[in-house]
């Protein structure tokens with residue numbers, strides 16, 4: 001969205017108006033959809049003040065697409081983890097150690113919750129651990 005300060009050439013009324021982009025302003029002006037709220041004149045011009053740009057629509061859409069793409073990748077990854085790993089909840093660090101240190105215990109892939117400190121400790125002990133953001137399924 002872009003905000004322009006517009007001026008009416010007939011009565012000098014200055015008012016703010018929002019447009020989705022600068023070409024939108026030109027289109028509306030050509031179609032004579034722009035008119036003064038006070039005298040109804042269509043001699044409306046942009047004032048020379050710099051437009052107040054909240055965010056360029058192009059940039060924002062690109063951003064949203066990128067975020068959506070990343071989120072859908074994370075969702076895929078989450079699904080993969082759920083299907084192939086065993087959930088151990090809060091006991092992640094304990095389970096990871098017992099698998100690592102107990103040679104009789106069958107090696108298995110697990111996932112669960114751990115603090116950054118626990119993950120650091122596990123890594124230092126040579127226990128292969130990966131962190132990744134756990135995305136909420138309800139989020140878009």
Ligand SMILES: [Zn+2]
Nearest residue numbers: 008011036039
């Ligand atoms: Zn006017």
